Amino acid sequence: MTECVTPELASLRQGGKLAFSRALSGLEQSYEKMLPLLSECYAQPRAQVIGITGPPGVGKSTLLSEMILLYREKRQTVGVIAIDPSSKQSGGAFLGDRVRFSTDPEDQGVFVRSMAARQRLGGLADHATAAMVLMRAVFDIVLIETVGVGQSETDISSVADSIVFCVQPGSGDSLQFMKAGIAEIPDIALVTKADLGKTAERAKADLRGALSLSSTCSDEWDVKILSLSAKDHAPNSQNGVQEFISALDEHYQYMQANGELTERRYKQAQHWLFEGLRVNFGRKGLDFIQQKKLLSDNSDQFSPFELLGQINSKLDFVIAG
Numbered sequence: 001m002t003e004c005v006t007p008e009l010a011s012l013r014q015g016g017k018l019a020f021s022r023a024l025s026g027l028e029q030s031y032e033k034m035l036p037l038l039s040e041c042y043a044q045p046r047a048q049v050i051g052i053t054g055p056p057g058v059g060k061s062t063l064l065s066e067m068i069l070l071y072r073e074k075r076q077t078v079g080v081i082a083i084d085p086s087s088k089q090s091g092g093a094f095l096g097d098r099v100r101f102s103t104d105p106e107d108q109g110v111f112v113r114s115m116a117a118r119q120r121l122g123g124l125a126d127h128a129t130a131a132m133v134l135m136r137a138v139f140d141i142v143l144i145e146t147v148g149v150g151q152s153e154t155d156i157s158s159v160a161d162s163i164v165f166c167v168q169p170g171s172g173d174s175l176q177f178m179k180a181g182i183a184e185i186p187d188i189a190l191v192t193k194a195d196l197g198k199t200a201e202r203a204k205a206d207l208r209g210a211l212s213l214s215s216t217c218s219d220e221w222d223v224k225i226l227s228l229s230a231k232d233h234a235p236n237s238q239n240g241v242q243e244f245i246s247a248l249d250e251h252y253q254y255m256q257a258n259g260e261l262t263e264r265r266y267k268q269a270q271h272w273l274f275e276g277l278r279v280n281f282g283r284k285g286l287d288f289i290q291q292k293k294l295l296s297d298n299s300d301q302f303s304p305f306e307l308l309g310q311i312n313s314k315l316d317f318v319i320a321g
Helices: 007-014 016-029 032-043 060-073 096-100 128-136 154-158 179-184 198-214 241-258 260-291 304-320
Strands: 048-053 078-084 110-116 141-145 162-167 188-191 224-227
Touching (some): 007 016, 007 032, 016 110, 016 128, 032 128, 060 078, 060 141, 060 241, 078 128, 110 128, 128 141, 162 241, 224 241, 241 260
Parallel strands (some): 048 141, 048 162, 078 110, 078 141, 162 188, 188 224
């Protein structure tokens, strides 16, 4: 069946890096104007979206660089969203991750965009979801690297089809992997820097123990636990990136075969909707409260809990009214 697309999406797919850069700039400047294109891109996904998460220094950027090379060898196009820590003064990204990618700037099949995490603590940036939706409709593979924020970066589960949790040897015992739900989100767990030998084997054993405690259902996908050295991507290497890529392909095929891909993306869409409602109506609600002067002039005489109760009562009266 021939895919029916609008001129805007066709232009985005055929326009190379320049067209996509303009689309992302438009997204950052006026989210509302991009809604028609976002809706079409959401309805016509192409890519497998792979989320790479883990603590700082684990080697996520080095791993992504090797993945990009292998995907390009297969003639697959790749879009990358690299979430960087933000400057507390300017709010911008340090762009450190992009420096580590050894990609050809002239290669139109690879697009890398760094985004500032700003005040978000879940590992993603404000426009990461919308940028992912655009990329998912254009590229064959989308890679999302979260900012290394330790044990709280579970937001990646709201945008990725396949989630990879990276651990480096000597980074702590299995108790560290069990905190804040981190052990509950990966589809593939990866011990990086596997060339360190026994230390890497110990990390792999600790990771296997932690994940066995978080498993819930025997008929679901069994989380694959791999060791990897990004220095070696030979096809026959047991510690190579190629084996890791094959595991990602297997997981994607598994999700497509049993309907989990559709279900996962539907749940993500519901999450985006309610998160958008919470943010937008929260902001509009504050504006409404200030315009209607629902906050007492003598608010300094009350505790914040009393003020919240007063505002709730007034809002109930206005809504009922």
